[in-house]
Amino acid sequence: MPATIVSGLQFGDEGKGKIVDLLSEKADLVCRFQGGDNAGHTVVVGDATYKLHLIPSGFLQKKRTLIGAGVVVNPRVFKKEAEEFNVPPGLLGVDLRATIIFPHNIEIDIIEEVCRKKRIGTTKRGIGPAYTDKAARRNVTLSELLDGSYKKILKEQQHANEVFLADHFSKDNSSCTFGQGKEQARTYVCGPKILEEFAALADFMRPFATDASREVNDALKDGKTVLCETAQGAFLDNSFGTRPYVTSSSTISGAACTGLGFAPWHVKRVVGVSKAYMTRVGEGPMPSEIEEEIGNVIRSKGAEFGTTTGRARRCGWLDLPVLRRACELNGATELTVTKLDVLSGMKKVKVCKYYRLDGKKLLFPPVSTNDFERARPVYKEFLGWQGFKNPKDFSSLPRNAKNFLNYVEGELKILIKIVSFGPERNQNIYK
Numbered sequence: 001m002p003a004t005i006v007s008g009l010q011f012g013d014e015g016k017g018k019i020v021d022l023l024s025e026k027a028d029l030v031c032r033f034q035g036g037d038n039a040g041h042t043v044v045v046g047d048a049t050y051k052l053h054l055i056p057s058g059f060l061q062k063k064r065t066l067i068g069a070g071v072v073v074n075p076r077v078f079k080k081e082a083e084e085f086n087v088p089p090g091l092l093g094v095d096l097r098a099t100i101i102f103p104h105n106i107e108i109d110i111i112e113e114v115c116r117k118k119r120i121g122t123t124k125r126g127i128g129p130a131y132t133d134k135a136a137r138r139n140v141t142l143s144e145l146l147d148g149s150y151k152k153i154l155k156e157q158q159h160a161n162e163v164f165l166a167d168h169f170s171k172d173n174s175s176c177t178f179g180q181g182k183e184q185a186r187t188y189v190c191g192p193k194i195l196e197e198f199a200a201l202a203d204f205m206r207p208f209a210t211d212a213s214r215e216v217n218d219a220l221k222d223g224k225t226v227l228c229e230t231a232q233g234a235f236l237d238n239s240f241g242t243r244p245y246v247t248s249s250s251t252i253s254g255a256a257c258t259g260l261g262f263a264p265w266h267v268k269r270v271v272g273v274s275k276a277y278m279t280r281v282g283e284g285p286m287p288s289e290i291e292e293e294i295g296n297v298i299r300s301k302g303a304e305f306g307t308t309t310g311r312a313r314r315c316g317w318l319d320l321p322v323l324r325r326a327c328e329l330n331g332a333t334e335l336t337v338t339k340l341d342v343l344s345g346m347k348k349v350k351v352c353k354y355y356r357l358d359g360k361k362l363l364f365p366p367v368s369t370n371d372f373e374r375a376r377p378v379y380k381e382f383l384g385w386q387g388f389k390n391p392k393d394f395s396s397l398p399r400n401a402k403n404f405l406n407y408v409e410g411e412l413k414i415l416i417k418i419v420s421f422g423p424e425r426n427q428n429i430y431k
C-alpha cells in the first residue's frame, strides 16, 4: 500500500493530530517529517487527553511511529514525552540524521525574537536557530550525539553564535534586554553541566535511534501503509507561507519525501485538513480575522488557545483563497473539515470567497506579504445552524450546515471525505 500524507491547509492547529490518530488505525507506520516541538497535537481518546509535541499521534493506536531526518529534536522534550506516555523503543524510532536542538538554540530564538523590530511570535523552542545551523552545515545529528563527535561541531555553533551576538549587541538596540557584548554571548553555549546532561540524554535516546528512511522504504516495498503527519500548516511554509511570519521548515506534503527519504511516486493520498473557520497564532496577515465579539465566541467555544504556548489564537472566517492555494501546494486529493460543531448556534456564518486588492479580484493570496496584509475579504454569508447531537451521516446534518460544506467543496473542487464535529476520536462523519 502507498504513502498517505495528512497536511494542514491553514496556519496550523487544524486538528491534524486527531485525524492522524483516526487514520493510524489502518496504517503500519506513522511518521513526522519536519518541524519539532513547536507543534502541538491534542488527541482526545475517551476520558484521556494527550498533548503531543514530538511523538507522532499514531502511537495511541499502538503503531510503530518514526521521527524522520527532517525533524529537529529537543532531547529533553523527547525524554519527557516518551516517559510521560510510556512509549517503548518498539513503538518509536528517531532517524539518526535528525537534528538535535540544544539549549543555546532556544536562547538564540528568544534573543532574536525579543530584538526583532517586527515580531514573528515564534514558539521559542529553538526551531529557527536549529534549522539555521542545519542549512549552514553545522547541525548536530542524533548520530553525532550518540557517538560523542558533536562536541567539535558545537564549537562551530558557538563561534557562529558569538559572531552573531557580538554584532547584535554592538548595535544600539534599546528594545533588547539581554545585555551587551561578546561576554554576554559566551553564556549562550553548552557548559560542562549541559554536556553532562546531554550525555545522559544520548543514553536515553540510544535505543530509539534508527534509520527511519530505511524503515519507510522497506515498509513501502512490502506493501505496507505509511502515514505521514505534517506539523503546522501550508501558510507557515518557509518558502510559500506569509514570510517572514512562517516557521523554518517546509510544511507542505512534498516535504514528507525529503524529510523521511522516500520517492514521491509512493504518495497516492493527501488529506488536506481545514477547520470550518480559521485560526492563527503569532503575527502575520489574516484577511478574514474577526474583530467583533463573534471572534471571542469562536475562541472560547473552540478552546482556541495554543497547545504549545497557551497563547490565544486569532480567529477568522473560513478563507477560500487560502484553501485554494493550500490544496494546490499540497496536491490535496480529499478534504477533512474539523470543528464544524464550533460554528453551530450562530445566526450567520461567513466564508471569504475572494479578496479585493487595488480594485482587483483575487482568487489566490498575493505573493507579497505586504499585499496580503492589504487584501480585503469579500464574504458569502450563510444562515447558521443550531446544535447537532452526534449526526450519523452527512444527510443528518442540519440543512444550513450542508449548504456551507457543499459550497466549500464546490469552490475547491475537492471532495470532503471526513467531517469532524468534536474532539473525540469517534466524533466524525464520513462522506
Ligand code: GTP
Pocket: 008, 011, 012, 013, 014, 015, 016, 017, 018, 038, 039, 040, 041, 042, 043, 044, 230, 231, 232, 233, 302, 303, 307, 338, 339, 340, 341, 342, 420, 421, 422, 423
Ligand atoms: P499543529 O500540529 O500544532 O498544527 O496542531 P494540530 O493540527 O494537530 O491541531 P491541535 O491539536 O493543535 O488543535 C486542534 C484542537 O481542536 C485540539 O484541541 C483538538 O482536540 C480539537 N479538535 C479537533 N477536532 C475537533 C472538532 O471537530 N471539534 C472540536 N470542538 N474540537 C476539535
Ligand code: IMP
Pocket: 011, 012, 013, 038, 039, 040, 120, 121, 122, 123, 124, 125, 127, 128, 231, 232, 236, 245, 246, 247, 248, 281, 282, 283
Ligand atoms: P517557530 O516555528 O517557533 O519558529 O514559530 C514561527 C511561527 O509559526 C509563529 O507564528 C508560530 O506561532 C507558528 N507556529 C509554529 N508551530 C506552530 C503550530 O504547531 N501551530 C500553529 N502555529 C505554529
Ligand code: MG
Pocket: 012, 013, 014, 039, 040, 041, 042, 307
Ligand atoms: Mg497545534
